[in-house]
Amino acid sequence: MDVERLHQELQNIRPDKHRQRRSRVNTGCGFDYNEGMAVYVEVAVNLPVTVGMFHYHLPEEDWAHHVAPGSLVVVPLGNKQVQGIVWRTLEHPEVAETRPVLQLLDPSPVLTPIQLALAEWMAHETLYPLATCFDLMLPPGLSQQVDLLYRLNEPALPSEGLTPVQARLVALLRERGPLRRRQIDAHLPRVNWRPVAQAMVRRGWLVAHAVLLPPTARPKQARAVRLAIPPEEIDTRLAAIPRQKPHVLARRKAILTFLAGQNEPVQPAWVFASAGGGNATDLQRLAEAGLIAYEEVEIWRDPLERVEFVLNEAPDLTRDQGAAWEAVLAAIQRAAQGEAPPPHILHGITGSGKTEIYLQAVGETLRQGRQALVLVPEIALTPQTVRRFAARFPGKVGLVHSRLSPGERYDTWRRARSGELPIIIGPRSALFMPLPHPGLIVLDEFHDESYYQEDFPPAYSAVEAALALGRLARAVVLLGSATPDLNLLYRARQRQWPVLSLPTRILAHRQAVAHQFRQLGRPLPELTREGERAILDLPPVQVVDMRQELKAGNRTIFSRILQKELEQVLENGQQAILFLNRRGAATYVFCRACGAVLKCPRCDLPLTYHSGPEALICHSCNYRRKLPERCPACNSTSIRQMGLGTERVEAEVQARFPGVRTLRWDWETTRQKDSHDLILSHFTAHRADVLIGTQMVAKGLDLPLVTLVGVILADVGLQLPDYRAAERGFQLLTQVAGRAGRSPLGGKVVLQTYLPDHYAIQAASRYDFEGFMRQELAYRRKLGYPPFARLVRLELRDRDERRLEQEARRMSQQIQTWLDEGDFRATEIIGPAPCFFSRRGGEYRWQIILRGPDPASVLRGRPLGEWYVQVDPLSLL
Template identity: 95%
Template sequence: MGQVIIQSLSKERICEILHKYNRFRPIPNCASANNKTLPRVNSFPVQAGCSFDYNEGMAVYVEVAVNLPVAVGMFHYHLPEEEWAHNVAPGSLVVVPLGNQQVQGIVWRTLEHPAIAETRPVLQLLDPAPVLTPIQLALAEWMAHETLYPLATCFDLMLPPGLSQQVDLLYRLNEPALPAEGLTPVQARLVALLRERGPLRKRQIDAHLTKINWRPVAQAMVRRGMLVSHAVLLPPTARPKQARAVRLAIPPEEIDTRLAAIPRQKPEILARRKAILTFLAGQNEPVQPAWVFAGAGGGNAGDLQRLAEAGLIAYEEVEVWRDPLERVEFVLNEAPDLTRDQGAAWEAVLSAIHRAAQGEAPPPHILHGITGSGKTEIYLQAVSETLRQGRQALVLVPEIALTPQTVRRFAARFPGKVGLVHSRLSSGERYDTWRRARSGELPIIIGPRSTLFMPLPHPGLIVLDEFHDESYYQEDFPPAYSAVEAALALGRLARAVVLLGSATPDLNLLYRARQRRWPVLSLPTRILAHRQAVAHQFRQLGRPLPELTKEGERAILDLPPVQVVDMRQELKAGNRTIFSRVLQKEL
């Protein structure tokens, strides 16, 4: 049973949660939520993400969150006596019956006594591992309380596209009940479509009958018996990608003998196929054909087919990761020396990371640095130290700031450890990144606000760059939430360091930080670049090197002067161009 720190909750609120959800183990001497004399406490326990205990002959009841347009809520079921049911745990994605249809749901908790006399069984476990971690379950509960949205709606934020599926309606014709004539134009089009294409789902009909309000017409036809509809639940569209690969099927010492036994081989073909077999002999795992041809210096699909028919190689299906950073080029680099201001800020962040590793819940840290002051380097060093502690890091940036340069900086410092998440990726790329994050294979995830809901096993650092940006507020679809507030809650739950960086911090949060004595770290000086890089740039421009202050390898230069020109005064002075007189003179 792990302990999760939530500093901002009073004991009254904890007891309210306990009585409302009955999810957490009891706290001794937990009084009524109306008792105003209770002291504030710092923590309450959260269930670990393990499967339920089975006792022979005893039913196990679970509460499942279901999210449908017509039914959003919590429903009680029992686990069947099936082998797969032993893998069901809090956070598992399951299929359950609801009315006369089957729907997806997330297992929320176990129950000693269900609210109804007769429960229906859970029908299927869609993923052997829980799709939500215990920390995510606690975060979803916090979001449901703060945003007043159903718990199931908050769960949906944490699932990758294609994994969560909602019920669709399948329509088919009931030919005996169709009248020979008298159909309306919409009815006639719907009947013609179903006769041509066969039974279709609601979404498929939407694609064919665009800009036509056919759904009320179809419902009326169902009531009159002309159409028959029933609910269908499609399997998840997100699944691992499989690719064909080959491996050597004989001992390496038999290559020459077995290859020579293949009839009708010209010398050049024999040499090419021997190179393929020799290359495969040096591989410890199946290799995709393209890599075989590259490694062997030639070959084609016909060579592989002939070698497979002779039993010298064998084809296998292997899983291939869809990695959006696979083709990103970067140059490895090491951490530079820090300036005096950076060093002071880093010491404070480092101390917080060490306290978090020891089980404390450090307060959020605000990094107030002007543009170009070196905030990203603090993020990079914080990520590096977090990884050394055996934990993972989330790095959130506004969508507009998610540039290739930003990603390359992290990929160059941590090759093979960075995952990328944003809306422009394919569902397959996002699904594979989600799976690799869940397994701990990708300890660093970079992306916009949705990155906050990646299932890292043990998050230790949450970075929000430019945290004042309005894109951290979700209002387009439910639930509406602030990613900054959700990150602060996640940091409390996971006992992780939350690092909020900005050149123009949000005044409300800055005021809260000062009231609660959160550390506010300052980077007031702009760092131009490494001194050698600055000198090289000025030599190329043929200009004298300005006086630079130097700390370690870094060169510091003030921002260029800015002159504001009132174009209304320019117009009054007779300047009718779009350029001011000062700018024209400088040009």
């Protein structure tokens, strides 16, 4: 989509540019009125069963003067009242009679003009409705969808013959009165009551009524006190209060003296702390005497108020950092003058000081009067990142992620919209914060798949959305990684975007590392080249052939060298990380004797194991065969499926090293709020010796006592039938290897594998990104995969496998018809075929892949029904 056109149209979206309002004076935030003319607006509505754009008119109400593009409103839809976002004004609606907008839920637009343009770009690129893209940008608790309220129709209820679920519903509604669906869910957990309730509604036993609940997110109020008399009257008025002991009189005078120096009401806790004492009785007596007054004030819910950090100043940059910073600084200065600089890629090895470039870029952006977005791939990284930025920019950092309470996210969203928080940090959702004038967008570890949203619609890439936001806002986009995404790096080199290099590992975050060593009671070891130019070597990687371990009689999950290194680390009082790549566990078939993987003869991709007579299937060309009894390469019967879990690894460590303190860091242990920060803080404080984790431990962590990283099985993810499997494996191995040796203590990496000669493993063991990139791109060029083509993936799910297959074949035929009609000769269909994970949540999954120069154009504007669409997916699994 033409982003430049969208940028020009931003001027037409701004509230003060509209001239279609009737009567009154321009309020500065709504549409202008023209006498006698109705104002029609197009509103985006997003409901589970209704998604679309509808036309309404604005009523003759005072609040209607504040309605503008981006406003959150309540509108009628059928017999319901629903929420919607005002998209634009209309000269002529498409319906003969329009209904009025009923209510304005926020006096200020909830979406900025740039966000409106970004949503339009996303809708065009992702093939999802505009209303669905708007929903990404609203904070939890502000956007509310329609719920159903159920009540009993007692006269129609039968006296007997109810099923057990029907009887429970009736008993609940008799006891509690009318209830909404969410309330019934809470009372009847793990009960599939909704189909039963629908049947009871059809029979007239229940009555269902659609209700729109008010937003649950609202400002938080607290009681505060202020001085109610002139300061010069304190002594006289205070002495007039009877029966005060001398120490009480002194305490109350201290309270009044403190309040005399405040320009606004203060919460009681702050009064007591700042005045050196006091209690609620003191305040009550002073209020009764008219010396102070209580007021209700709004307080911010700030998730960072309990975060501890050490203030630090910017260090001197190394030569490589200085060169990179000069390029970034020039781009920020050009952006401040209204230019649109190209994206900058910061390709720095692990520990090369990329974060310092981010910090300096944020500082310069703030000096230019603009705001900065700093994105990290995982919630796990936000506590560490927040501390670094808060230490440099105290009071200016806002945090956003899904584990915060709705109130915390709502308040951060409002403070960002008002410009009070100029720095926002968080995972991909932070990209949609309503900053008034964004000038910098940083994506750390931008290669990470967490930046791609594939769990629910719309499916989108936060990296691509950030690039579009940068173009719309005339902002600098800074993409940092030690292992850049190959597709984007190839595009950057083709388009001559700046690619900045940091090839040397340094003692980055020196002050923080020194502080951690002091807390642990350890001296910071000296380096041969001390100071800000202190160089740290990358930890050496030892590749262990697990086939040889088997031949030597070692059938444990730990190689002999890894056991030896673990023992040494524990003796030295240091720490180790054991990494387990769980993605793809028990997903491929290989021979334990020779390491051969059963592959498709047509595509050279690993065959996937399924149940049934033809157990091995190629998910690229649909080739099928039976599971052989013997290995085709060495005739061994040692054919196995591979899989391993973190719990088993933890048990093996504890059994082999009695008394060792272990921590697990995986999905199971991080479901609670603040769990990431808790695990990381415990490990940083050396309350555990060994951290066992999945992909979370591979991303951007600085742990100075970690001197050993052990990769339990490096080749699991490499055998997935996906065109990015090798790249994903190389990135993970390189990133997790970089967790070792981040301090002068040094480090080692042990990489266990059954495929020691695989090019991704060999390249990762040498930290050879360029060599891996050359080989991988040659492979993709030969097979016609990105960046030499683009992909669209369509997925459909159904509990009825036969019906699902029929619909998949019907859609494949329909797409072929569209290809023929549009003369899309360069676009091909792969499939339909079952997905790699063929069943999830009790539903079967089939997919269709389109490959070509622009496969999305084949589907744009087409009826796709229930098919879930991913444009440029990161995975074909």
